[in-house]
Amino acid sequence: xxxxxxxxxxxxxxxxxxxxxxxxxxxxxxxxxxxxxxxxxxxxxxxxxxxxxxxxxxxxxxxxxxxxxxxxxxxxxxxxxxxxxxxxxxxxxxxxxxxxxxxxxxxxxxxxxxxxxxxxxxxxxxxxxxxxxxxxxxxxxxxxxxxxxxxxxxxxxxxxxxxxxxxxxxxxxxxxxxxxxxxxxxxxxxxxxxxxxxxxxxxxxxxxxxxxxxxxxxxxxxxxxxxxxxxxxxxxxxxxxxxxxxxxxxxxxxxxxxxxxxxxxxxxxxxxxxxxxxxxxxxxxxxxxxxxxxxxxxxxxxxxxxxxxxxxxxxxxxxxxxxxxxxxxxxxxxxxxxxxxxxxxxxxxxxxxxxxxxxxxxxxxxxxxxxxxxxxxxxxxxxxxxxxxxxxxxxxxxxxxxxxxxxxxxxxxxxxxxxxxxxxxxxxxxxxxxxxxxxxxxxxxxxxxxxxxxxxxxxxxxxxxxxxxxxxxxxxxxxxxxxxxxxxxxxxxxxxxxxxxxxxxxxxxxxxxxxxxxxxxxxxxxxxxxxxxxxxxxxxxxxxxxxxxxxxxxxxxxxxxxxxxxxxxxxxxxxxxxxxxxxxxxxxxxxxxxxxxxxxxxxxxxxxxxxxxxxxxxxxxxxxxxxxxxxxxxxxxxxxxxxxxxxxxxxxxxxxxxxxxxxxxxxxxxxxxxxxxxxxxxxxxxxxxxxxxxxxxxxxxxxxxxxxxxxxxxxxxxxxxxxxxxxxxxxxxxxxx
Amino acid sequence: xxxxxxxxxxxxxxxxxxxxxxxxxxxxxxxxxxxxxxxxxxxxxxxxxxxxxxxxxxxxxxxxxxxxxxxxxxxxxxxxxxxxxxxxxxxxxxxxxxxxxxxxxxxxxxxxxxxxxxxxxxxxxxxxxxxxxxxxxxxxxxxxxxxxxxxxxxxxxxxxxxxxxxxxxxxxxxxxxxxxxxxxxxxxxxxxxxxxxxxxxxxxxxx
Numbered sequence: 001x002x003x004x005x006x007x008x009x010x011x012x013x014x015x016x017x018x019x020x021x022x023x024x025x026x027x028x029x030x031x032x033x034x035x036x037x038x039x040x041x042x043x044x045x046x047x048x049x050x051x052x053x054x055x056x057x058x059x060x061x062x063x064x065x066x067x068x069x070x071x072x073x074x075x076x077x078x079x080x081x082x083x084x085x086x087x088x089x090x091x092x093x094x095x096x097x098x099x100x101x102x103x104x105x106x107x108x109x110x111x112x113x114x115x116x117x118x119x120x121x122x123x124x125x126x127x128x129x130x131x132x133x134x135x136x137x138x139x140x141x142x143x144x145x146x147x148x149x150x151x152x153x154x155x156x157x158x159x160x161x162x163x164x165x166x167x168x169x170x171x172x173x174x175x176x177x178x179x180x181x182x183x184x185x186x187x188x189x190x191x192x193x194x195x196x197x198x199x200x201x202x203x204x205x206x207x208x209x210x211x212x213x214x215x216x217x218x219x220x221x222x223x224x225x226x227x228x229x230x231x232x233x234x235x236x237x238x239x240x241x242x243x244x245x246x247x248x249x250x251x252x253x254x255x256x257x258x259x260x261x262x263x264x265x266x267x268x269x270x271x272x273x274x275x276x277x278x279x280x281x282x283x284x285x286x287x288x289x290x291x292x293x294x295x296x297x298x299x300x301x302x303x304x305x306x307x308x309x310x311x312x313x314x315x316x317x318x319x320x321x322x323x324x325x326x327x328x329x330x331x332x333x334x335x336x337x338x339x340x341x342x343x344x345x346x347x348x349x350x351x352x353x354x355x356x357x358x359x360x361x362x363x364x365x366x367x368x369x370x371x372x373x374x375x376x377x378x379x380x381x382x383x384x385x386x387x388x389x390x391x392x393x394x395x396x397x398x399x400x401x402x403x404x405x406x407x408x409x410x411x412x413x414x415x416x417x418x419x420x421x422x423x424x425x426x427x428x429x430x431x432x433x434x435x436x437x438x439x440x441x442x443x444x445x446x447x448x449x450x451x452x453x454x455x456x457x458x459x460x461x462x463x464x465x466x467x468x469x470x471x472x473x474x475x476x477x478x479x480x481x482x483x484x485x486x487x488x489x490x491x492x493x494x495x496x497x498x499x500x501x502x503x504x505x506x507x508x509x510x511x512x513x514x515x516x517x518x519x520x521x522x523x524x525x526x527x528x529x530x531x532x533x534x535x536x537x538x539x540x541x542x543x544x545x546x547x548x549x550x551x552x553x554x555x556x557x558x559x560x561x562x563x564x565x566x567x568x569x570x571x572x573x574x575x576x577x578x579x580x581x582x583x584x585x586x587x588x589x590x591x592x593x594x595x596x597x598x599x600x601x602x603x604x605x606x607x608x609x610x611x612x613x614x615x616x617x618x619x620x621x622x623x624x625x626x627x628x629x630x631x632x633x634x635x636x637x638x639x640x641x642x643x644x645x646x647x648x649x650x651x652x653x654x655x656x657x658x659x660x661x662x663x664x665x666x667x668x669x670x671x672x673x674x675x676x677x678x679x680x681x682x683x684x685x686x687x688x689x690x691x692x693x694x695x696x697x698x699x700x701x702x703x704x705x706x707x708x709x710x711x712x713x714x715x716x717x718x719x720x721x722x723x724x725x726x727x728x729x730x731x732x733x734x735x736x737x
Numbered sequence: 738x739x740x741x742x743x744x745x746x747x748x749x750x751x752x753x754x755x756x757x758x759x760x761x762x763x764x765x766x767x768x769x770x771x772x773x774x775x776x777x778x779x780x781x782x783x784x785x786x787x788x789x790x791x792x793x794x795x796x797x798x799x800x801x802x803x804x805x806x807x808x809x810x811x812x813x814x815x816x817x818x819x820x821x822x823x824x825x826x827x828x829x830x831x832x833x834x835x836x837x838x839x840x841x842x843x844x845x846x847x848x849x850x851x852x853x854x855x856x857x858x859x860x861x862x863x864x865x866x867x868x869x870x871x872x873x874x875x876x877x878x879x880x881x882x883x884x885x886x887x888x889x890x891x892x893x894x895x896x897x898x899x900x901x902x903x904x905x906x907x908x909x910x911x912x913x914x915x916x917x918x919x920x921x922x923x924x925x926x927x928x929x930x931x932x933x934x935x936x937x938x939x940x941x942x943x944x
Contacts, residue, residue, distance in 0.1 A: 407780075407808060508781045508811040578814060602847045603814060614808050 111144050115162060118144070122169055126176055129213065131220035138173055139223065141166055174226055180217045181230060184209035186262075189241050201249065204241050206265040208296045210258075218313060228316065235320035238293075242267070243325055246285050247332045250277040254289050263296055265289055276336035279351045279379075282329065283358040293317075294365055318367040326374045334378055338385045340393065348382050355379040387479040391486040394468055398461055398490040402497045406455040406505070406515050409618070412522060413451040449525045450620035451676075458519040462526055465490060469530070473537035480539050484547060491523065491552055495559060506563055511614035513567035518618065520560030524553045568627065571611065575635050578603035584642045588660070589652035601660055604635050605667050616675045628671055629686035636664075636689040640696055654700040661697050744788065746915050747797040748908055749819055750901075753841050754826035755834040756805030759861040762891035763826065764802045767901050772892055779804040781811045791906045798905065817848035821914050822855045822904045827875075829888065830865040835874070842882060853914055857885040857904045864890040 118137045125133040145166055148159050186207040190200035208214070221227040245252055245267060255268040294314060334355075339345050355375050362368040378385070465487050472483035498516070505512050531548035538547050582600035587593050608631060615624055643649075643657065672681040683690040699707060752760045761779050765771050768785045783802040788795060801820075804810045825841055827834040838858075845856070858879040860870060872888055879886035885903055889896030908914055 505780060509809060510811075511808040574813060599847060606844060606847050610807070610810065614810075 108148070111148060112158065112162075115141060115144050119165065119169070122173075126172065129180065130216070131173075131177060131180065132216050132223075134173055134176075135220040135223040138166075138169060141169070170224075173220070174224060177217060177221050177224060177226065178230075180213075181221065184214045184217060185234065187237055187241065189237070198249070201245050202252070202267055202269060204245065204267050206238075206242065207262040208265075208293065209262055210260075210296065214296065228320075231313070231316050232320045235317055236324070238289075239321060239324045239328065242289060243286060244328060246289075247277065247282060247328055250275045254285050256288065256292050263292060265292055277333055279329075279333055279337050280354040282333050283354055286325075287358065287361060290362070290365070290367065294367075314366040315369070318362070318369075322368065329375060330378050334375065335385075335389070338382060338389050340390065345382070345386060348379075352376070352379045352382065383476060383479060387475075387482045390471075390479075391482055394464065394483075394486050395489060395493065398464060398493060399497060401457045401461045401464070402494055403501055404457045406457065406502060406512050406519070408456040409453040409515065410456050410459050411451065412454050412459065413449040413620070449522060450622065452518045452620040452623075453515065453618045454518045454522045455515055458522065461490070461494070462523065465526075465530070469534045473534055477539040481542060484538060484542055488549065488552075491527070491549065491556075494523070495552075495555055499559065499563065507566070507570065510567055510571065510611055511618055513563050514615050514618045517560045517564040517623070518620070520556045520563070524556035524560070527553050527556065564627075568630065571607070571631055572634050575604050575607060575631065576638060578607065579635065579638050579642070582642070585639075585646065585657060585660075587650075587653060588656040589650055594656050594660075597656075597660055598663075601639075601663060605664065608632065608635070608671050609667075612671045621674050621677060621679075624674065625672055625681045625686055629681075629683070632668055632671060632683070633687045633689050636687065636693045639664075640689060640692060643696060649700075658697055658700045661693070661700075665694070665697070743795050744797050745794045745909070747799060748821045748905060748915060750798055750800045750904065751817065751820045751823040752800065752802045752826060753823060753845065754805060755828070755831075755837045755841075756807075758805065758826045758828040758831070758834045759891050760805060760824075760826050761802050763824070763859065763861060763889065763897055763900075764800055766891040766894060766897045768800070770894075774892070778806055778809060780809045782816065789901065789905055791902050791909065794909055796905055796909070798901070814848055817845070818850050820849060820854060821851065821908045822857070823849070824857050824859055824900065824904065825884065826859045826861050827870065828862050829860040829870045829872075829875070830862050830867050832869040835870045835878075838878065851914065853911055855885070855904060855907045855911060855914070856882065857887065857900060857907075858882075859896075859900050860886075860888040862890060862892070863888045863895065864893045 118141050122134050122137040122141070125131075125137065145159075145163060148162070186205075188203065188205035188207075190197070190203055218227060221230055242254070242265065246254065251270055252267045253270045255266050257264040257266070334351075337348075337351055339348055356373075359368060359373045359376050468483050468487050468490075472480040472487075475483060498519075499506065502512065502516070506516055507513070527549035531550060535543055535545075535547045537543075578600050580600075581603070582597040583593065585597055588597050608628070611631070612628060615627065618624075619627065639661070646653075649657070668687075669683055672683060672686060674681075698710070702710070752764060754760055756778065759776075761783060762772060762776050764783070764785055765773070765776070768787045779802060781804060785800045785802070787798050787800065789798055790796075801816060803816065823845060825838060825845075827838055829835075845854075858875060860872070860875045875888065876886050878884075885907060887896050887900045887903065889900055891897060
């Protein structure tokens with residue numbers, strides 16, 4: 001149609017000429033034609049469409065019903081199948097679980113069966129005393145129990161029961177082993193309260209069962225991990241009850257007896273004394289005992305367990321025993337075997353050798369690990385121990401000497417000096433100074449200690465000092481130095497110990513202070529030369545001048561004088577106290593006054609007499625005379641001062657005074673007399689108040705005329721102080737004039 | 738415990754005599770009722786206190802035992818000062834100890850501060866077989882020097898207690914010997930009180 005319009009349009013111009021009618025006609029035709037065509041087309045179309053539509057609709061209906069059917073089927077299938085599926089799955093699970101359980105039960109039952117068997121075997125083996133087997137069974141049980149516990153079965157009653165059973169069995173095993181051990185190793189020891197008695201020590205006995213059973217027991221014990229404890233207590237007993245006695249008592253030795261069941265180790269008395277046992281002998285005894293024990297049960301190797309790498313029992317025992325034993329051997333045997341003088345030092349090689357052999361033997365038996373040898377180390381250090389012991393002994397000895405009573409005395413200073421010098425010369429030719437002294441430049445007595453008494457203990461102390469130095473010069477360097485300083489320490493100790501320890505006696509007893517004075521002087525006398533005497537024989541640095549005692553001389557001299565001067569002061573105080581009883585000699589004509597004055601004088605004389613008796617033989621003569629005359633002088637001075645201070649002396653007074661003083665004049669001179677020598681020590685010489693005192697007596701009894709005569713003669717001038725005399729004369733109521 | 742108020746007085750008693758006559762043994766027998774045959778020599782002075790009742794009077798005895806050996810003697814006037822009684826001992830089996838009595842009396846005379854001091858002579862060791870001094874001799878000597886006399890044995894106890902009792906009895910009977918003893922060294926109680934009032938410890942004043 002469009003084309004038709006376009007034709008119309010295209011030709012519109014050209015068609016103008018044609019008439020519209022034609023044209024209209026034509027168009028109407030054409031429209032009619034189209035109408036027809038359309039109608040036919042539509043009719044045709046429609047006719048076709050309708051049946052198709054119906055069919056389609058039909059089909060659609062069918063499809064829908066089918067879909068519905070399918071959906072319902074689907075739902076049905078889904079519901080039914082999945083439920084069935086899950087059910088069967090759970091069924092499957094159930095089944096497999098059941099299987100597992102059954103398996104586990106089977107397993108457990110198996111285990112339980114084994115356990116039961118083991119338990120039965122265990123008790124039978126225990127009955128039959130097959131401890132090793134019992135022990136193996138027990139470890140098997142333990143293993144099984146572990147399995148049981150790891151499973152989920154642990155809550156089962158039977159497991160708990162078994163666990164208890166196992167524990168019981170463990171304990172039973174341990175108990176049985178202990179029983180077996182106590183039956184196999186039997187100790188018989190004295191009661192604790194008797195343990196110090198010698199006879200009861202001899203009853204000590206160790207019985208060890210013979211046979212392989214003991215080894216079985218020990219193996220089992222090792223597996224049960226109780227062996228170490230057992231061995232520890234065994235070794236402690238061994239040390240305490242056997243070895244210690246062997247070490248401490250020199251007169252016992254081990255005795256080994258074998259019966260058909262047991263080996264018996266006991267102690268028996270031997271012939272020797274109770275002294276310290278020699279190391280060689282001790283080693284022999286110890287080896288006998290150890291060897292016996294070793295042969296019985298010790299040479300078995302323990303099975304290697306997880307943390308125990310198969311060591312021998314000997315090794316375990318050694319570890320337990322050795323520390324104690326070596327300490328005891330050192331402290332109670334080797335210590336005493338250390339020689340006390342250097343001459344014995346060489347023979348000590350034997351002990352060292354014996355010690356070495358002893359330790360080697362022990363190592364060979366596996367008792368000792370190589371390289372641990374405390375005994376040998378100790379023995380080899382003998383020089384050090386020797387010096388230490390020596391010095392310690394010396395100091396102890398010196399101290400005990402210092403603490404003994406001072407009053408046991410010896411005389412010294414008697415030996416004639418030439419002899420002593422010769423002694424010095426023979427021992428040491430280099431003493432040139434003494435040689436010069438010998439060439440009569442000095443008197444014989446110059447270097448000699450005066451004769452006096454000293455305490456015996458100090459004399460011994462000095463001897464100890466000389467002996468020690470003598471030993472020092474023959475000793476090794478280290479030893480010599482140590483010994484030298486020990487001697488010095490001894491003297492230092494003296495300065496501290498003696499004045500402190502004897503303090504009270506030194507103050508109270510005049511004789512002791514005199515003795516102490518002598519003692520100190522005697523020591524200082526020796527200290528002067530002691531260093532020189534040994535200096536050149538001592539090792540460096542001592543020979544370079546360090547070996548001297550001279551520095552101690554002033555200390556000792558001070559010690560001597562301090563003590564004695566203190567005593568002198570005490571005596572002076574006492575005399576003054578006695579004289580004060582005379583109340584200044586006032587009016588002695590009266591009976592009471594005369595009596596007290598006489599008493600005072602008698603007391604002083606008594607005191608001086610006492611001192612004379614206790615000092616006479618003790619002090620050196622010069623010191624004695626000096627001390628006595630000083631005291632007499634002090635007394636006289638006091639009397640003279642008192643009398644010359646008197647204001648008024650009646651004739652009777654002076655008579656009485658004169659008679660009182662005559663007592664002194666009579667009794668004083670013997671006071672200066674020494675018991676041992678004939679030599680006379682006149683009072684006029686030694687007591688400077690003596691002349692004055694005599695002059696006083698003369699003045700007291702004389703008439704003024706006589707005094708004047710005396711004075712003009714010049715006799716009294718040098719003695720009485722003139723003012724004093726004048727005063728006294730003034731106070732005298734002289735008969736004439 | 739003896740009440741302090743009941744004690745009548747405190748007496749100072751000395752024991753003197755030669756060495757080895759048994760002074761310390763007598764004292765120990767009296768105070769401790771012990772006897773040591775190996776009694777060591779006394780050095781310086783020993784001192785013991787014992788309470789003794791004589792005829793209802795309780796007295797405290799301060800007994801001073803001195804060294805007999807000259808070298809152990811510490812001769813101080815304070816030892817004799819204020820003593821009311823003295824026991825002079827000799828050994829009946831040792832004549833020398835008897836002969837030395839004069840010397841001891843002389844010392845006592847020289848140092849005692851009381852003229853009427855009561856003296857008792859004791860012949861010790863009568864248990865010994867070998868007697869050298871007759872009882873009569875001892876008695877004679879005692880009479881001569883106005884002393885009490887008894888023979889005793891520290892070993893067998895014989896006469897020991899009696900000796901001390903008689904001595905104390907005599908001291909108490911002697912007028913003026915122990916009462917109002919203002920100066921005596923043995924007025925321990927007085928001194929003790931004094932020291933308390935001075936606020937000093939009880940012991941130092943005795944030294």
